[in-house]
Structures are given as structure tokens and as C-alpha cells.
Amino acid sequence: DAGVIQSPRHEVTEMGQEVTLRCKPISGHNSLFWYRQTMMRGLELLIYFNNNVPIDDSGMPEDRFSAKMPNASFSTLKIQPSEPRDSAVYFCASSPYGQGNTEAFFGQGTRLTVV
Amino acid sequence: AQKVTQAQTEISVVEKEDVTLDCVYETRDTTYYLFWYKQPPSGELVFLIRRNSFDEQNEISGRYSWNFQKSTSSFNFTITASQVVDSAVYFCALSGQVMNTGFQKLVFGTGTRLLVSP
Numbered sequence: 001d002a003g004v005i006q007s008p009r010h011e012v013t014e015m016g017q018e019v020t021l022r023c024k025p026i027s028g029h030n031s032l033f034w035y036r037q038t039m040m041r042g043l044e045l046l047i048y049f050n051n052n053v054p055i056d057d058s059g060m061p062e063d064r065f066s067a068k069m070p071n072a073s074f075s076t077l078k079i080q081p082s083e084p085r086d087s088a089v090y091f092c093a094s095s096p097y098g099q100g101n102t103e104a105f106f107g108q109g110t111r112l113t114v115v
Numbered sequence: 116a117q118k119v120t121q122a123q124t125e126i127s128v129v130e131k132e133d134v135t136l137d138c139v140y141e142t143r144d145t146t147y148y149l150f151w152y153k154q155p156p157s158g159e160l161v162f163l164i165r166r167n168s169f170d171e172q173n174e175i176s177g178r179y180s181w182n183f184q185k186s187t188s189s190f191n192f193t194i195t196a197s198q199v200v201d202s203a204v205y206f207c208a209l210s211g212q213v214m215n216t217g218f219q220k221l222v223f224g225t226g227t228r229l230l231v232s233p
Contacts (some may be wrong), residue, residue, distance in 0.1 A: 033220070041207065043223040048213065056213045056220060091160065103150060104221060105189035 002026075006092050012113045018080040021110045024073055025094030033104060034067055034077050035091040043091075049075065082114045083109035117142045117211030119224035127230045128197050136227045138194040144168075148210040149183065149190045150205045150221065155203040163205075166190065197231045201207030 005024040013019050025032050034046040047057045052069045058065070064083070069075040079086055089111050093104040118141040128134045151163040164174065166174065166183050174181045178195045194201055204226045210219040 031218075040227040043222055045222075048218070048220050050218055055216055055218050089158065093160075103165050105161040106152075107164070108159045112159075 004092055004094050004105055006090075006107035006110050008110060009108065010111045010113075012115065013082055015083055015114055016112075017082045018078065019082045019086075019114075020026045021077040021090050021092075021112070023075045023077070023092030023107060025075070025092070027073065029094035029096050029105075030072070031095040031097065031104075032069060032075050033093045033095070034075070035093065035106075036074055037091060037109070038087075046077070046090075067092060079100045079112075082112075087112055087114050117144070117147075117209050119209050120221055121207055121224035121227050123227045124225075125228040125230065127232065130199060130231055130233050131194060132231075133194050133195050134197050134229065134231075136194075136205050136207075136229065138190045138192065138224060140188050140190065140209045141209070142209060142211060143205045146211055148219075150208040150210075151181065151190075151192050152206045152208060152223075152227070153203045154206065156199050160206070163192075194229075197229075199231050199233055202229060203233045 007022045030051050032049045032076055034041050036046055037043050044059055046059045048055045048069045049069045065079055067077045089109045091106050091109045093106040095104045120139045147168045153161045153163055164181055171183050180193045182191045192212045206226045207224040208221045211222050213220050
């Protein structure tokens with residue numbers, strides 16, 4: 001099993017540019033999560049999809065952030081326009097059912113630096 | 116709302132010492148799950164354990180053990196005879212209801228950085 005695959009692993013972009021982060025969940029998992037990790041705020045859940053449908057997007061910081069899951073094997077997190085305060089590690093995780101009765105499997109993360 | 120508190124920001128020990136990482140949680144759910152994850156210097160998040168709210172038995176896995184006490188809302192993690200490879204950030208997490216959906220999501224604590232020196 002390849003695990004959760006995120007790309008790119010590192011992204012450096014200039015303020016104002018559009019950034020797209022990608023995630024391929026583990027095959028067969030029906031839940032997908034995007035998290036952001038910063039020193040100040042720790043691990044924050046941004047959005048949660050179940051069966052490709054957004055269940056909870058209350059953690060999405062503002063309208064500059066958007067996430068899609070067009071099919072069960074792919075999701076994107078887009079930031080447009082990016083700002084320096086968006087610099088963080090973004091994790092994607094998947095789970096076979098919700099997150100309650102089974103663990104979430106995390107990708108290796110995308111380290112985003114906005115200069 | 117659910118909340119997880121890891122009061123210890125950083126702990127330093129010498130190899131072979133035992134160390135306990137504290138986790139206190141808050142929830143109004145009657146059924147919930149607790150988790151521990153490890154984040155080594157390489158950055159990935161590694162699942163360690165899941166425990167449901169109805170099972171208060173302590174669990175031991177090699178040098179790792181977990182003490183779940185519902186009465187004090189705590190789910191502490193002990194590493195016995197620590198090793199340098201145990202150096203990492205450890206996160207405690209709680210599953211919480213996504214309002215009016217029946218789904219649950221993970222709420223993480225702020226993590227405890229463990230440094231084990233030789």
C-alpha cells in the first residue's frame with residue numbers, strides 16, 4: 001500500500017501567486033482531511049470530505065482557501081492569492097470511515113513557504 | 116466543543132529514563148475515541164494507538180503504555196527505558212462530533228516535544 005501521497009513535498013511561492021496542493025488518499029478510504037500545521041496554532045483541521053462531499057469546512061481560514069475532491073482518489077487544496085501567513089506544513093489524511101472508530105493515515109505533508 | 120490539552124511543551128530526558136506524556140481532554144460526547152500520534156524529525160505523523168471511551172483498560176505495547184482514566188479525563192502515555200529514537204513530537208487527539216452530521220473529526224492537542232539524549 002502506497003499510503004497517502006501528497007505533492008509537492010515543498011513549495012516556495014511569491015505572495016499573490018496561486019498555490020495548489022494535491023493529495024491521493026489510500027484506495028478504499030472514504031474520508032479525507034486537510035490539516036495545516038504551524039508553530040503558533042498547531043494542527044488545525046481545514047476541511048473534511050466523506051465520499052467526496054465536504055462535511056465540515058469550518059476550519060478553512062478565509063475565501064482565499066478552497067478545496068475540491070472531484071473523485072475518490074484525488075483532492076486539491078488551493079490558495080489564491082497566497083500570503084506569507086499561509087506558510088505552514090499542509091497535511092492530507094485519509095480514513096476508511098470518519099475518524100472516530102479508526103485512525104487517520106497521514107501523508108508526508110507539503111511544506112509551503114510564501115515569500 | 117472538544118478540546119485536548121497537552122500541558123507539557125517540551126520534555127528532556129536521558130536515555131533509559133522513563134517518561135510520561137500527559138493528555139487531558141474535554142468532550143460532551145458519551146462515545147468518543149482517543150489517539151496518540153508521533154511526529155519524528157522527518158515530519159510525518161505516525162499513528163500509535165486508538166482507544167474508545169468504553170474501554171478503560173490500560174494498554175502496553177513493548178516500551179509504550181497508555182493509561183486511560185475517564186474520571187480525570189486523561190489519556191497519558193508512558194515510554195519506558197526511553198531511547199534516542201523516541202525523540203519526536205507526540206500528539207494526543209480526540210474524536211469529536213461534527214455538529215448535526217453524525218460524522219466525527221479529530222481534534223489535536225498542541226503536542227509535547229520529547230528529546231532523549233544519549
